[in-house]
Amino acid sequence: MSFFEELKRRNVIRVGIAYGVAAWFILQLSDVVLENISAPDWVMQTIMLVLVIGLPVVILFAWAFEMTPEGIKKEKDVDRSQSITSVTGRKLDRMIIGILTVTVAYLLIDKLVLQDSPPAPTETVQSAPVETEAPVDTGPSVAVLPFINMSGDKDNEYFSDGLTETLLHMLAQLPELRVAARTSSFAFKGKDAGISEISETLGVAHVLEGSVQKSGNRVHITAQLIRANDGFHVWSQNYDRNLDDIFAIQDEIAKDVAGALDTSLLGSSDKAMHAVNTSNLTAYESYLRGLEQQAIFSYSSLEVAENHFKQALAQDPAFIDARLALVRNYL
Structure with a gap:
């Protein structure tokens, strides 16, 4: 059988x-x-x-x-x-x-029977149009979009992304300013989305965007703050400096943006806002390269990120941000 x-x-x-x-x-x-x-x-x-x-x-x-x-x-x-x-x-x-x-x-x-049974007729009641509630003003808010790399070199992408993250971190330290999260803002990187679409998606009233051009020891940064409801510029500024001044440029941009949004936010900005806690440019660049690889979040990229963070700490052992990023790399 x-x-x-x-x-x-x-x-x-x-x-x-x-x-x-x-x-x-x-x-x-x-x-x-x-x-x-x-x-x-x-x-x-x-x-x-x-x-x-x-x-x-x-x-x-x-x-x-x-x-x-x-x-x-x-x-x-x-x-x-x-x-x-x-x-x-x-x-x-x-x-x-x-x-x-x-x-x-x-x-x-x-x-x-159940799906095809006609609904019971209902009387049409004329009612006054309901007015939609005006959005509640929750104070100044901003999304920091990834700054565009205009250097013509793909390898410099880490620098423009790193500058964006640093500015976002600095602005987020102002307690009365709502800043869209890094993951939400970077979701629009490389996408052709309008300001109104971005602001509606992220729930912010302003958008900060810009570009970075790095050439040798010089860096040219353009930053502009746009009001979402009408698309007009609130503030715009160009910064053309030596690369050694990158830390001062970050401070200037953050303070200028906060002041353009609401001058009351700047009451104690000198104490409230700080960028990365290093003045070593080589350590800072290694840190930014590490952040770029960490964001890719693959097995090989995390290994590369670890090496960059360790190089940053070798240049500046007191670089707390690099040490914290290294810890996150192991989580």
């Missing part, structure tokens, strides 16, 4: 079909019930998992055991001449037909 014939004789195929149909019906019924009682998602997921795990268990049970007039026995202990697998098979056939009948009836009622 072939293996397939043996599966049929032991009713394994019938049991599998019956289990599949019953499981599908249980899932449909559970979906309706759980939705109406607002059960958490994990309940439905648990039911599905139990039913999936139960299938091979039932199949193995049907193969190894047989129903007899005396009860369930191991198949090898049953005399073939006294086997009632054919009777059990007919019972399984009737059970499958019964479950399928109930299932088809359920589907027909759901599709033809």
